Amino acid sequence: MNHALVIEDDAVTAQAIVTELEAHGFRAQWADKGREGLALAINGDHDVITLDRMLPDFDGLTIVSTLRQLGIQTPVLMISALSDVDERVRGLRSGGDDYLTKPFSMVEMIARLEVLLREPAADETEHCLQFAGLQVNLIVQTVMLDGRSITLLPTEFKILTYLMRNAGQRVTRTMLFQEVWGYHFDPGTNIIDVHLTRLRKKITGPGAPTIQTIRGSGYVLVKND
Numbered sequence: 001m002n003h004a005l006v007i008e009d010d011a012v013t014a015q016a017i018v019t020e021l022e023a024h025g026f027r028a029q030w031a032d033k034g035r036e037g038l039a040l041a042i043n044g045d046h047d048v049i050t051l052d053r054m055l056p057d058f059d060g061l062t063i064v065s066t067l068r069q070l071g072i073q074t075p076v077l078m079i080s081a082l083s084d085v086d087e088r089v090r091g092l093r094s095g096g097d098d099y100l101t102k103p104f105s106m107v108e109m110i111a112r113l114e115v116l117l118r119e120p121a122a123d124e125t126e127h128c129l130q131f132a133g134l135q136v137n138l139i140v141q142t143v144m145l146d147g148r149s150i151t152l153l154p155t156e157f158k159i160l161t162y163l164m165r166n167a168g169q170r171v172t173r174t175m176l177f178q179e180v181w182g183y184h185f186d187p188g189t190n191i192i193d194v195h196l197t198r199l200r201k202k203i204t205g206p207g208a209p210t211i212q213t214i215r216g217s218g219y220v221l222v223k224n225d
Helices: 011-023 034-043 060-069 085-093 106-117 154-165 173-181 191-202
Strands: 003-007 027-031 048-052 076-080 098-101 128-131 134-137 142-145 148-150 210-214 218-222
Touching: 003 011, 003 034, 011 027, 011 106, 027 034, 034 060, 048 060, 048 106, 060 076, 060 085, 076 085, 076 106, 085 098, 085 191, 098 106, 106 173, 128 154, 134 154, 154 173, 154 191, 154 218, 173 191, 173 218, 191 210
Parallel strands: 003 027, 003 048, 048 076, 076 098
Antiparallel strands: 128 134, 134 142, 142 148, 210 218
8 A cells, every 4th residue: 555645734635635545545644734744754654745835834845855855765746836837847856756736636646646656667577777887777776877876766767767778769758758657748848858957967977878859859868979
């Protein structure tokens, strides 16, 4: 059973989220204050977190960025009434994995959480991916670059493994959305760009491959000359 932490100050919204989670087999814990939610996220054993962007005592961006600074990689779905692109980007850049704007469909929320919890696909014989100086262990989900451990967020790990499986080949935005987020279309946001920017910063160094952007076409993982 997956354990979800709901950090939401509005009691009506929180109860609706908890009810929906429990109806889909989750064990849900609710915190109505940011500081309490942060403490639970740090000390608890949660599989996924829904995090309200606007909290009265502690900003949601501060919570998710603190978790990432502490090395806590629990997938975070940020939920907010702030729907403009700049706010979504801020949430993602702070360390969020996905962003859902209010009002939202509970069905969509559950679908997004299921995608965040989905393990990267691997067949029974494939345990490790290697490309240039990168080595990815699909069983324990670790990433090494020339013997140095790289810490990735769950979404970053999914993107990297998909690019490595298709190294040297063009991967379109729609292909990435379908593989990583479960969308069969490009929803017209720059969520991919934000995650790729973070990923590029983490896999830099001698021997590291490059994620090239093919303008208007997609991305390709290539070796550095």
